[in-house]
Ligand SMILES: Cc1cc2nc3c(=O)[nH]c(=O)nc-3n(C[C@H](O)[C@H](O)[C@H](O)COP(=O)(O)OP(=O)(O)OC[C@H]3O[C@@H](n4cnc5c(N)ncnc54)[C@H](O)[C@@H]3O)c2cc1C
């Protein structure tokens with residue numbers, strides 16, 4: 001592999017000296033294929049102009065976050081853009097930020113002065129809808145006799161497609177440093193433009209590709225050193241406070257070891273392991289454990305709530321709707337702070353005319369962390385104002401007051417107080433900061449405009465998230481997979497799956513279960529099925545439909561997918577929440593890759609995906625059809 | 635590229651076979667026969683193939699259903715794949731066909747897709763479907779059989795310039811059961827053995843079947859010969875549903891004690907036609923059902939195979955499926 005000057009690099013520790021201490025050193029090249037996002041809804045957009053404003057209906061993971069960049073693409077100030085993003089049929093990272101197809105109908109509509117709808121077909125989605133960055137690379141890993149990873153040297157060449165895109169190659173370095181905690185490490189990376197379709201962030205960009213490559217190598221070391229595969233992970237895994245990246249920033253919470261232990265128990269690792277190794281007829285079993293990580297600590301956005309004169313709590317959220325309904329899941333935090341029944345809450349969202357605050361988009365596994373904080377600060381601001389209004393009315397200090405049942409009342413004297421509706425009317429009468437006529441200095445102009453529009457219509461709670469940060473907040477996940485491999489066909493059946501999330505406090509158990517399972521299914525696709533390839537001689541795209549690009553079907557997944565969560569709070573989130581989504585894919589894919597290797601008697605492939613033809617070729621000593629570092633192969 | 639929307643064509647919806655035959659004769663190459671459209675709509679919506687007129691056969695009741703005839707079956711060409719999969723007599727006596735029909739595509743496609751359409755479907759070579767000017771499309775090159783061609787799914791046997799494979803799952807079973815195709819046109823009816831119905835590229839590179847313009851496949855007759863025989867069907871594809879075979883096998887056997895009295899074995903997705911394993915059958919007849927016999931049959935199956943750059947794996951896969959069929963039938 002050519003290893004010229006990298007575009008970027010970093011090092012910590014004394015690499016050479018640490019490698020010299022190692023008992024086992026592997027030096028391997030690897031390939032990680034690209035795969036499409038397979039969003040169910042192709043990225044269509046509709047735009048028209050009215051009274052100088054441009055109104056755009058988009059397929060977007062995000063709401064407020066895309067307003068400034070989309071306005072820039074259209075060439076108008078953000079205040080003249082209306083974005084309607086009520087529903088989204090999946091994005092998986094490809095619809096996180098504004099993209100040109102959202103702007104094109106706006107520009108065309110301006111020219112012809114008519115509404116313009118731009119529909120993208122499924123086939124077109126496969127080239128302008130983007131795909132995960134593929135990797136070619138080299139990794140050198142050095143282990144101590146006890147299985148501790150001491151030194152790592154990683155070089156990633158990232159396939160960029162024809163445009164500048166995401167920084168998966170950097171994330172890969174961070175993932176290696178965090179998940180395996182080597183004493184010394186060097187990361188080098190270079191993104192390379194290629195005459196291939198657009199690439200962009202996809203669920204766990206870079207972080208997941210990295211574990212798909214490294215987890216099977218960890219198994220190889222465990223095998224060689226005679227260590228159990230769960231034990232070697234427990235030995236290497238980070239804990240709360242463990243440093244990440246070249247800056248060695250400590251994690252605010254990390255319960256990966258707990259996730260591994262919990263998963264091993266639920267999966268029944270020891271007994272399942274004992275079933276592997278013998279062949280029964282044409283079949284045999286393999287088990288694998290995988291883990292993954294994704295930083296999820298964005299902060300500094302705004303929250304905005306309004307208590308209306310009818311006593312209802314309106315929670316304005318600009319996070320977007322990826323289809324996971326976390327706009328509402330995270331809004332519940334405001335309801336909890338104000339101790340108000342969910343039935344008395346209105347989640348205001350989906351249309352920038354509804355006066356939404358400046359929020360993060362729904363990406364980066366961040367919603368449950370970042371939006372917990374914004375909704376918390378806005379609701380806390382409203383709570384303080386309720387208490388202040390009550391203290392003004394009934395005497396005493398605001399601290400003397402409490403809330404419950406849509407009332408603010410004096411502690412110890414529940415009869416002394418008023419309803420939320422009365423407090424909202426009082427706020428309107430008082431004006432100033434209470435009803436939004438006077439706003440904090442530090443909020444984003446978008447939030448300021450929204451709060452100003454709402455001023456005078458109720459008690460306004462509005463604030464910027466300035467809560468404590470104090471390190472890297474990250475999501476972790478572990479997964480366990482058992483396969484039955486058919487040695488005559490190269491096909492495997494996934495018999496069992498357990499996915500475990502370290503996502504802080506669980507706020508929405510059903511939503512979490514769905515995330516763990518669907519992340520797992522997507523991981524099975526990345527590990528063994530999916531492809532986005534083209535004829536290199538003629539530049540023809542092969543994968544222009546679901547059946548060619550092959551995301552998994554119901555028939556390809558185990559009937560019973562089990563899930564659990566560590567459910568331990570992160571201290572930097574007011575509700576203990578942190579990220580969820582992305583490492584669930586990486587851990588499941590890794591566990592599957594490890595299980596396949598296990599069924600084949602040990603580490604085999606330094607590439608992803610592992611398809612049934614590769615398995616057969618290996619079993620029957622046929623040279624693989626692909627070259628050593630070849631990408632775009634079948 | 636999928637254009638998503640149906641192009642314009644004249645739509646004829648005859649409700650008798652005679653009317654359909656008449657229309658087909660009159661329109662000739664301009665009349666596209668339509669079963670349930672699960673293959674046709676791809677071509678038409680993508681604009682890779684165009685037609686001035688479509689003759690939809692769905693309204694012709696006489697073309698639907700499974701009838702018992704002389705110990706065998708006559709299956710109307712418009713019978714859905716789901717109906718064939720679930721039909722009690724097909725299940726009981728010609729199970730290999732029920733299994734094959736049950737492995738086509740996805741439940742939704744099987745609920746609509748017809749036997750006639752499944753047997754007459756066009757090649758699935760992705761280059762051809764993309765609309766390139768290859769041999770099969772009337773051009774003068776094959777894009778798949780090149781040093782860099784992406785040909786993992788393509789043929790290892792029986793190729794001649796075109797290396798596309800027969801994609802139909804039911805075709806393997808119909809050929810293994812020695813079915814007979816009942817074909818109607820304005821000239822009358824003709825019967826063609828299933829094994830001769832499918833056309834190799836050496837004979838006609840632009841056609842998958844012997845059907846001439848104006849001819850309609852009206853039914854498939856399954857003779858009594860293999861009724862109740864031991865059977866084996868397996869389709870290996872990347873995904874469990876909604877995927878074409880990498881290699882499939884349909885086989886029926888008559889065993890007498892430990893001896894294999896007779897065998898009929900057909901592989902799908904290895905050649906442009908359902909590939910009858912003549913050599914393997916010869917190895918098996920009158921031989922004991924042992925690992926040694928199956929090895930010989932397996933080796934005979936791949937004689938003459940010429941794998942392409944990306945599909946060497948089809949050799950051990952095909953051999954193993956032959957072994958398995960003999961072992962597990
Ligand atoms: C995503 C996808 C996956 C698929 N997977 C599989 C698979 O795994 N296995 C498999 O075998 N198939 C598969 N198919 C193909 C599909 O099963 C067949 O296309 C379907 O069975 C065709 O039936 P139909 O009635 O819809 O055919 P139509 O589209 O109506 O017809 C197909 C062709 O047959 C001709 N035709 C139809 N009926 C007659 C007749 N009576 N006489 C003469 N000509 C006729 C038509 O003119 C047309 O050329 C798949 C298709 C898709 C879209």
Ligand code: SF4
Pocket residue numbers: 757759760761762768769770771775776777778779788795796797798
């Ligand atoms: S295999 Fe046949 S259909 Fe495919 S490109 Fe070659 S000639 Fe065309």
